[in-house]
Amino acid sequence: MVERPRRGRPPASDQQRQQQRLDISRHAVALFRQHGVAATSGEQIARAAGISERTLWRCFRTKEACVEPLLAKSIDAFQEVLRTWPRELELAEHLRESYTPVIDSGDEIEAVLAVIRMTHDEPALRAVYLVLRERAEPAFAEVLADRMGLPADSLEVRMQAAATSAALRESTDHLVATATADGVPEEVLQKHREHVADALRRLTHPPAL
Template sequence: MSERRRALVRLEIARAAVDLFTVKGVAATTGDDIARAVGVSTRTLWRYFPGKEACVRPLLTTGLDHIAALLRSCPDGVPLLDHLERAGLFDHDVPHAVEPVAHLIRMTRTEPGLMAVWLEVHHAAEGVFAEILATRTGAPPGDLAVRVQAAALNVALRLAAEEQARLVAEGDRPPAGGLGALMRTALTAAARGLPAFGGGAAGGPPGPGGPPAA
């Protein structure tokens, strides 16, 4: 099976899992239920995912993969926040904010298994962000200053998504622009004093051992 076909099957499984979790609840949904909904054997399902909660992972990674691609495309000398702004990331609700993903993120608040997957996805993304920032700054990916900036980017994105989910769940109106606007607010706050984001001026020059401004 081609990699593209495998990715499509994984996404189909993820959507079926979210639908079942929404209707039946996570505890009452089995791997057999998910496999049956997709039209594959349970044995095949476990070749794709180690557990039923992990089946939702492809939906949770879509937005982070998109942002990582935007960061990689940032030209040298252009602050990352400026590049994301020009790319239109903050102008509208981004694809991974729409249902069923927004509902899935809301479910992570009450389902420990789904929360574990959500945090694992962001943990993996943090390493990707560190590699991107290291390339821009010339520091190794394991450099503490690079890892701190990657963590700040990661947490800002996660909190923006969770804030969107909270507002919708509580019946509050999200800000104009939806998740895009929330990400702008969160990343701007995180960028203060972090040179790779273009925030070095606000926070002063990086300390000893820190990477140069990007």
């Protein structure tokens, strides 16, 4: 049997789909910042991203969910630090040396922090943010379990992962509150690293009662 050539566009790769989602996210956040979430429609987001509404809704279930890829950059940055945590270093020390709130620096960090800032006033965006952080906890637990010598699904590890996620969320919220309209100065980022490192040091080395 002669194989017929395939018609139409070839299927997108996972990397292409992820890039498309990120591009949509950037346009959605720009519109949310300019007009507000309520005043921004899916049609506007699709038009700004140069795609059809049908494609938009294939990528995201709601317009608020469009912020997921940018918000995930903050969580991914911390996961990357955990994955590269040298065994000879305390986690707090490693964070001071290696952690940045967003993997890609420059304009990306401004967009990510802008989304997090909007989550304080937009319940639907806050829900997306909190769900993403909750989904990240198993990844935190895997690394912590290895260091603690316990199963990743043990109560001790899951509580440590949840506490780590909460400490990171509160520290990031503080960074958002202290960032200026001109951006995030290096000294502010350094203080953020110190806040995260100190919080996790207290979690892993609680004071004696």
